[in-house]
Amino acid sequence: MESFGTRLHRAITERGPLCVGIDPHPGLLAQWGLPDDVQGLDRFSRTVVEALGDRVAVVKPQSAFFERFGSRGVAILESTIRQLRDAGSLVLLDVKRGDIGSTVSAYASAYLDPSSPVYVDAVTASPYLGVGSLAPMFELAAEHSGGVFVLALTSNPEGAAVQRAVTADGRTVAQTVIDEISQLNRGASPLGSFGLVVGATIGDTGHDLSGVGGPLLAPGLGAQGAGAADLRTVFGSSLASVLPSYSREVLSAGPDVAALRAAADRVLVDCRAVLPAR
Numbered sequence: 001m002e003s004f005g006t007r008l009h010r011a012i013t014e015r016g017p018l019c020v021g022i023d024p025h026p027g028l029l030a031q032w033g034l035p036d037d038v039q040g041l042d043r044f045s046r047t048v049v050e051a052l053g054d055r056v057a058v059v060k061p062q063s064a065f066f067e068r069f070g071s072r073g074v075a076i077l078e079s080t081i082r083q084l085r086d087a088g089s090l091v092l093l094d095v096k097r098g099d100i101g102s103t104v105s106a107y108a109s110a111y112l113d114p115s116s117p118v119y120v121d122a123v124t125a126s127p128y129l130g131v132g133s134l135a136p137m138f139e140l141a142a143e144h145s146g147g148v149f150v151l152a153l154t155s156n157p158e159g160a161a162v163q164r165a166v167t168a169d170g171r172t173v174a175q176t177v178i179d180e181i182s183q184l185n186r187g188a189s190p191l192g193s194f195g196l197v198v199g200a201t202i203g204d205t206g207h208d209l210s211g212v213g214g215p216l217l218a219p220g221l222g223a224q225g226a227g228a229a230d231l232r233t234v235f236g237s238s239l240a241s242v243l244p245s246y247s248r249e250v251l252s253a254g255p256d257v258a259a260l261r262a263a264a265d266r267v268l269v270d271c272r273a274v275l276p277a278r
């Protein structure tokens, strides 16, 4: 199989630079007229797949909203992943895993080994036990053409105290993450398989993203207050690598399938107005 970076590049070229999250918040289930239970979760997820699975480049189920229903919620996550794959979108599972290397190896098997029931195209990972602890995930991703999006500068205000702390060599913690992920993507073309997560809410932080060579996932748009125009400030000369990500902004247009499609189309138009053509 082609690398995740190559597949993502093609999906963005064909469908446009957009990631939509499946985040079935209790409030959204209520707004959609659905019960806050496994049946509501199933209907919500199926509706998002029906509306967007065949038109959005990347769909990002948020594992937490499935896990809160226990094994029956995880079964719906598995089924949602299969439905998305059948519909043709890439699946980025938002699980933000991170642990000591030997345990990361098990997380890697769970999400990046094609024989797993929760196998996906890519996952989110937290590097705050050390980027090196994620090595088993990087290795399995490389072996099976998967991708990993590593948190660098998150969209929440609490992240800065850790991520912008300055290390002994004068770089911020986030810059060390950025630099290590850049190394992993060296030589990859047209796009590396190792991405970073950089919130659209964070403003101009002075971090250098120019050599990353992989996708830059930008959550924080819509419900968290950032707009497409903020991408210019945050990403500057690296805009061409940005994959904007929206959850509630699009999902709150449901449950009507046409309205969900219209909401996704609208945010894509907003983003295309800012991002260079790809």
Ligand SMILES: O=C(O)c1cc(=O)[nH]c(=O)n1[C@@H]1O[C@H](COP(=O)(O)O)[C@@H](O)[C@H]1O
Pocket (backbone or CB within 6 Å): 021, 023, 062, 094, 124, 153, 154, 155, 156, 197, 198, 199, 219, 220, 221, 222, 223, 224, 245, 246, 247, 248, 249
């Ligand atoms: O990794 C993420 O996707 C992520 C990183 C980050 O810095 N901030 C952030 O909001 N997210 C996720 O992106 C989604 C944002 O949802 P909305 O605020 O509804 O668009 C949630 O699933 C968050 O967990």
